[in-house]
Amino acid sequence: MPALADTRYLKGGPVAARIIAEVRTAAEEAAADGFAPRLVSITVGDVDAVDVYVRNQRAKAEQAAVDFDERRFPADVTAGELEAAIAGMNADPRVTGIIIQRPVPAHIPIKALQSAIHPLKDVEGMHPASIGNIVYNQLDLAPCTAAASVELLKETGLDLKGLEVVVVGHSEIVGKPIAFLLMSEGATVTVCHHMTRSVAAHARRADALFVAVGKPRLIKADMVKPGAAVIDIGINAETAPDGSTRIVGDVDTDSVKDVASWITPVPGGVGPVTVAILLRNTMVALNRQRELYRRTYGATDAGGRLAAE
Ligand SMILES: NC(=O)C1=CN([C@@H]2O[C@H](COP(=O)(O)OP(=O)(O)OC[C@H]3O[C@@H](n4cnc5c(N)ncnc54)[C@H](OP(=O)(O)O)[C@@H]3O)[C@@H](O)[C@H]2O)C=CC1
Numbered sequence: 001m002p003a004l005a006d007t008r009y010l011k012g013g014p015v016a017a018r019i020i021a022e023v024r025t026a027a028e029e030a031a032a033d034g035f036a037p038r039l040v041s042i043t044v045g046d047v048d049a050v051d052v053y054v055r056n057q058r059a060k061a062e063q064a065a066v067d068f069d070e071r072r073f074p075a076d077v078t079a080g081e082l083e084a085a086i087a088g089m090n091a092d093p094r095v096t097g098i099i100i101q102r103p104v105p106a107h108i109p110i111k112a113l114q115s116a117i118h119p120l121k122d123v124e125g126m127h128p129a130s131i132g133n134i135v136y137n138q139l140d141l142a143p144c145t146a147a148a149s150v151e152l153l154k155e156t157g158l159d160l161k162g163l164e165v166v167v168v169g170h171s172e173i174v175g176k177p178i179a180f181l182l183m184s185e186g187a188t189v190t191v192c193h194h195m196t197r198s199v200a201a202h203a204r205r206a207d208a209l210f211v212a213v214g215k216p217r218l219i220k221a222d223m224v225k226p227g228a229a230v231i232d233i234g235i236n237a238e239t240a241p242d243g244s245t246r247i248v249g250d251v252d253t254d255s256v257k258d259v260a261s262w263i264t265p266v267p268g269g270v271g272p273v274t275v276a277i278l279l280r281n282t283m284v285a286l287n288r289q290r291e292l293y294r295r296t297y298g299a300t301d302a303g304g305r306l307a308a309e
């Protein structure tokens, strides 16, 4: 079978650029109104995939006119120290968004830490209360990678209603929210994980296959239905024999591209869209804070009296 034409690659760059341009307009308008967006990133320890993400957050935040503030903590920081830092950010009106980069070291209870972020500043919707919104079909602030993956599937023009979708990987931040977003769009969703008896048997039935595991070349050509859309979410740093490193996904793109009708490249696929959605979510969160300020301080009895005088 011939290799796919380049257009069958679902490239993230153009989608990301479109979103970032929209964010910039909104960010400039908000800043002129006294609500400059400012995103704080919390990193604990050292993780390759996090480094890539934070580097791109910084670059794209600048393009989107969003202030970006990176806070790095050593791997042996205590949960108490992190919670105290987050409490300070919650109380600081200049901070409009907070993201905790995952994973964090095992001694940090991630759920408690997510709970420490004020829901109005939770730009990933990962507060245990916020994540429930997805179950209730409130989809305007979803975890960024999940939203980015679904956005790229929509670029295919496929009708999501009744679409057979398989998601490989069921993490809180990626696989599970993807499944909920797709269910909301009417897809029939199967979720696979490490205890699934045959990932291949499920994957082969998928019209759209989402892969978020963290294992290079996990998905090979014989696991993909001809004509399917393959969304590769993996970000894995691979070191070549010559010592150079490169980023690869979870899909064996070289072979799968001859079977699938659409495939997201890594790099250049889901990653850039994830960053763009993080910035878009930052504006969603900011607008909710703005609305709270408006309701709290926007109209006063004093103002009413002055107007009447
Ligand atoms: N592009 C982007 O924006 C992002 C990319 N990523 C990347 O996506 C990948 C996944 O990330 P994340 O979800 O955070 O990772 P996790 O390690 O949290 O989750 C991995 C998931 O894969 C499942 N799994 C493990 N082995 C297998 C297997 N052999 N077959 C099927 N399922 C398996 C695990 O199941 P179980 O729990 O049952 O073991 C788990 O649900 C990583 O490469 C990460 O770097 C992550 C976030 C954003």
Ligand SMILES: Nc1nc(=O)c2c([nH]1)NC[C@@H]1CN(c3ccc(C(=O)N[C@@H](CCC(=O)O)C(=O)O)cc3)C=[N+]21
Binding pocket: 049, 050, 052, 053, 056, 099, 100, 101, 102, 103, 124, 144, 145, 173, 235, 247, 266, 267, 268, 269, 270, 271, 272, 274, 275
């Ligand atoms: N709370 C949390 N949310 C996340 O969404 C999250 C996280 N933690 N921890 C780390 C992973 C990883 N991740 C990436 C996002 C974008 C790129 C990205 O921009 N990649 C580009 C650039 C590659 C490069 O520059 O080499 C690309 O794929 O083309 C990478 C990785 C988000 N993650």
